Amino acid sequence: MPPEKFAPLDPVIHSQVRLAVLSILVSAKKAEFSYLRKAIGTTDGNLSTHLSKLEEAGYISVKKSFKGKKPLTTCSLTEKGRDAFSRYLRALEGYVPIEKS
Amino acid sequence: MNELEAKEEIRLIQEMIQKTRQATAESGTLFFFWGIWVVLAIIGNYVLVFLEKYSWIWLNWTVFVVLGMIYSGFYSIRQEKRQEAATYVQMASRYLVIACAVGYVLLGLVFPLFNLYSYGVIPVLIAVMAGIELFGIGGIYEWNLLKWCAAVWWLGSLGMLLVHVYYRTLVFVPLIILGYLLPGWVLRSKYHRGIKGHAS
Numbered sequence: 001m002p003p004e005k006f007a008p009l010d011p012v013i014h015s016q017v018r019l020a021v022l023s024i025l026v027s028a029k030k031a032e033f034s035y036l037r038k039a040i041g042t043t044d045g046n047l048s049t050h051l052s053k054l055e056e057a058g059y060i061s062v063k064k065s066f067k068g069k070k071p072l073t074t075c076s077l078t079e080k081g082r083d084a085f086s087r088y089l090r091a092l093e094g095y096v097p098i099e100k101s
Numbered sequence: 102m103n104e105l106e107a108k109e110e111i112r113l114i115q116e117m118i119q120k121t122r123q124a125t126a127e128s129g130t131l132f133f134f135w136g137i138w139v140v141l142a143i144i145g146n147y148v149l150v151f152l153e154k155y156s157w158i159w160l161n162w163t164v165f166v167v168l169g170m171i172y173s174g175f176y177s178i179r180q181e182k183r184q185e186a187a188t189y190v191q192m193a194s195r196y197l198v199i200a201c202a203v204g205y206v207l208l209g210l211v212f213p214l215f216n217l218y219s220y221g222v223i224p225v226l227i228a229v230m231a232g233i234e235l236f237g238i239g240g241i242y243e244w245n246l247l248k249w250c251a252a253v254w255w256l257g258s259l260g261m262l263l264v265h266v267y268y269r270t271l272v273f274v275p276l277i278i279l280g281y282l283l284p285g286w287v288l289r290s291k292y293h294r295g296i297k298g299h300a301s
Contacts, residue, residue: 016113019110019113019114020113020117023113023114023117023118024117024118024120024121024186026118027118027121027122027188027189027190028121028125028186028187028188028189029187029188029189029192030186030187031121031185031186031187032185032186034185035124035185035186038185039117039120039121039124040117067182089114092107092110092111095103095104095106095107096104096107096108096111
């Protein structure tokens with residue numbers, strides 16, 4: 001399907017942190033909270049807020065467990081999230097002119 | 102959104118995917134381990150030949166392979182627990198390695214017990230299998246060096262046909278250096294560079 005010219009971007013994904021989270025989860029089966037925080041370079045509180053938004057939209061699933069005695073938060077992409085990310089990428093392509101070689 | 106912002110978002114997506122790839126890269130430890138472990142098994146093999154204890158050769162390989170697999174299993178589980186992210190690429194590579202391990206055991210240890218082929222064929226089959234394993238991993242990680250290492254193993258399997266049956270196992274030594282220890286060393290340095298990059 002060709003990219004739509006200037007298609008509206010999904011507001012749930014259209015944020016630096018949320019886009020970064022989904023970009024990581026699209027290639028990773030699962031990622032721990034600590035990994036996401038380090039890779040994105042954000043604070044615990046900020047990341048928690050963005051993860052909640054993605055979870056509310058059904059784009060990611062968040063599992064809470066324990067690693068030894070420490071609490072462990074693991075995130076993974078849902079099917080809905082994968083579809084939304086693909087749509088977002090297609091929409092994004094509409095804003096970037098295709099370079100002809 | 103304008104073109105510049107769109108390009109910036111695409112750059113961010115690529116950067117995150119690349120970072121995750123580096124953070125979950127293989128450390129090369131198991132390449133080193135198996136390279137050295139198999140060389141030790143070959144030494145054991147020729148010591149037994151020298152002592153004319155031919156019936157013990159199968160046991161020598163079985164002990165080395167089983168102990169090696171136990172270590173590899175524990176090492177992989179420990180690494181998995183330590184890692185903060187797990188990629189699909191890693192999973193595909195692990196399944197391939199497990200499938201090949203089953204292949205090594207069947208071709209090298211189980212089938213010869215049923216006299217399906219002579220012992221001289223075993224090194225040839227193992228070299229073919231090692232080539233399949235490295236080519237597969239090279240394809241999954243898009244790493245051409247491993248594909249070339251696979252070609253080295255396949256050429257080695259052909260080369261073994263020109264060598265007397267008694268010395269075929271010795272051909273493993275240069276193959277292990279070129280096709281296992283060399284990529285292991287490159288993987289290790291890449292892994293450490295990746296860790297430094299991720300930490301900074």
